[in-house]
Amino acid sequence: MPTSAKNPHLPFGDQRMAPWYGKDIISVKQFSRSDLEYVFAVAHEMRVMVERVGTFDLLKGKILANLFYEPSTRTSSSFAAAMERLGGSVISINEVRYSSVAKGESLPDTIRTLECYADVIVIRHPELGSAAIAAQAAHKPVINAGDGVGEHPTQALLDAFTIHEELVQMDDLTVTMLGDLKYGRTVHSLSRLLSLYNAKLNYVSPEILRMPPEIIAELEAKGIRQAEHNALDKVLPETDVLYVTRVQRERFESEEVYNSVKGAFVVDKNIMAGAKKKMIVMHPLPRVAEINVDFDDDPRAAYFRQMEFGLYVRMALLAMVLGKA
Amino acid sequence: MPTSAKNPHLPFGDQRMAPWYGKDIISVKQFSRSDLEYVFAVAHEMRVMVERVGTFDLLKGKILANLFYEPSTRTSSSFAAAMERLGGSVISINEVRYSSVAKGESLPDTIRTLECYADVIVIRHPELGSAAIAAQAAHKPVINAGDGVGEHPTQALLDAFTIHEELVQMDDLTVTMLGDLKYGRTVHSLSRLLSLYNAKLNYVSPEILRMPPEIIAELEAKGIRQAEHNALDKVLPETDVLYVTRVQRERFESEEVYNSVKGAFVVDKNIMAGAKKKMIVMHPLPRVAEINVDFDDDPRAAYFRQMEFGLYVRMALLAMVLGKA
């Protein structure tokens, strides 16, 4: 359950009806299993509405401030489209580096300024904890769109929603995470959410890019089955969800080490012959070479649908915190 | 009274009803006391409407071109939000440096191009007089959002509106301006507007950042009481409005001189104990250290409300020049 209500104007009955009204969305840790079910239900409703009518006026008259301290076309466009499809308006603030911030303005001051214009603030910031600082300063709801090595909760929620929409049920799935599991905050957040559903998790990564021990310990404490592997082939046949991430050259000490390793973490049509017929391949995008384009037309390739599901999840979250879900 | 009408399509009766229709807003010198009363009345109406319904369709179908030759997130966002809250649309042109202008296009040509798409143009430009040049080239109304060392009339209008909303009446107030009074165009424009209301003005600044003699002379000719001081404590008890501006390091010859001086121009909770209970502290923002955050929660701290009042003033001006106020 969300913890703090910023807009306590709703009568008690409405508060019960709109439990996320006025709340911030900062971390996946805010979400219980029943909260997730609620997000999925609202997001699915959004999907149905978009497919039927494209756009509707649920948030007409509301303004989103899209505050990006570092560029992320994908995430900012997704939030902007979500707001537009709900009939609301968007003010994009991308050139933060040139503006008041460059003059030494603090993050709380920037937030308090923006909320004079806007009804909800989406923030992307390179520093861990910045979204929480913004949320504390704001009287309007704040949604974390990535705070450095911290979290990117809407990505994790859209990942979970994708699994829910594609595979219908979430319990007892075998999810294999492939690639850079050390630095990828995506896989960390997703594994936390999956722990609510008794998933079995396989981690396949280069030695130096393994899932952090603290996350493994956290999930173990919850009784989640986990296993680490060096190669995909053994676990692929049992996999319901293959979550691929990019292995970046910069993580390795030399070009040689990188080259000797990277091939083992590439997915293509050939390799996928060894997987189930009914399973999905996901990727947070952008994809470079870690999934071969020869697999794009396979029905199991869910990564572009995943982008689309992100639209519905962000529509759901905006409607929820503005009391309209 | 405004001087030139660009859209003379209105029948005479409507012209009388909408005296600012088709006008440019370039300078505070365009505004008589009765003009100000009109702006305040419309802006207050906007405040009531925003608090009641958030957004309304007064300017539905109108397009604002937000033309910023230098970045100003605060001002451009405020105009964008103002237009959106009136149901209009915004086209933001921020990257002027990369575009036609870089190919040598003149300002009048850029303006004549933009007005092919837009119904009203807001311009921010680093050069003195540029807004007037733009207004002359345009057939659509132009609003000056800052022309270098020139004016920033909507800032002065929102400052005056803030005083009007917070203190109800404008006459016979004692207004103390603190900080950099030499380079701050904000305080120059505001003092001109206040001269319409028989204010008493106190200037508190470092020796090298005093209010320019020509402004003092201009106000003296109007019979305005003015006094210069080196420190805040003597004038604070009589002050109704304390207008704080930033004292920038770069204005001083050395770090030592700056450090020896800056402390005298910082406002905090402690110092404010010596002020009236009913008065306000204003700041054009961004604020760095010149107002301590320990004062932010004091009811007299009006600087964030001032930002909000800016929204209403800009809504009022847009509606006025588009004939809808």
Next chain:
Amino acid sequence: MPTSAKNPHLPFGDQRMAPWYGKDIISVKQFSRSDLEYVFAVAHEMRVMVERVGTFDLLKGKILANLFYEPSTRTSSSFAAAMERLGGSVISINEVRYSSVAKGESLPDTIRTLECYADVIVIRHPELGSAAIAAQAAHKPVINAGDGVGEHPTQALLDAFTIHEELVQMDDLTVTMLGDLKYGRTVHSLSRLLSLYNAKLNYVSPEILRMPPEIIAELEAKGIRQAEHNALDKVLPETDVLYVTRVQRERFESEEVYNSVKGAFVVDKNIMAGAKKKMIVMHPLPRVAEINVDFDDDPRAAYFRQMEFGLYVRMALLAMVLGKA
């Protein structure tokens, strides 16, 4: 006739009624004479509607992704305004260089991501053929807003529409193209469109900036009368449309050569005394010195009206590919 339909959901009757529904607009070569007549008719309808009501909700609920890999304020603003005036929404993606693309994402992946949010994509890209690549990847309609040395078809269409609106008929006109005819893709595309109307074409340019032989050959094969000249004065009296382009310093080996040449390709009030009373002067803008500002107020100066006609053409194209024309 357009070649591929991406949205084949329309029943057959509607397909016949909306022949451009779901199509891409990549090249002027897609347009037959009857296609042009259709574009002109829809664009004229848009003009009438904008003059009457400013904005209308033909594309309400639709989202345009304005994807600019290189800056072009003029073109991106024009498309944005076109979409807004049709009641749709715009997501602008200008900072492509900082985003996923910088991480190595391919153009097809970027397009497939964007179309998760948007209903139509406008793309400007520095590389020849990029718009066609984008169109192939996309399931939603793609409009080419310039692909390097390739085409800029909406510019050519607006040029042709300007002639149509200003001179009422298109057949048997004498069109004189002046300036840089070698590198100006504008004049190449326009001359192709004019070949559908039996125009007589005069080319007036510096020796080193002549119309490319392949275009002359292409038009000759269609029986179009063409003539090359070194100076404007001989052909000006017979000219119905004078299309001026910029002669750039960088095209010449030295400042001296450039200076010795440039004067012959400047249009001013004086020179225009030798032209017909009923004719028009066009320019793709931005204009630097190649048309003197002393001619701007002449009724024959059509270059700013040309910008405005661009709005109507882009409105028409957006409505057409979205099945609403």
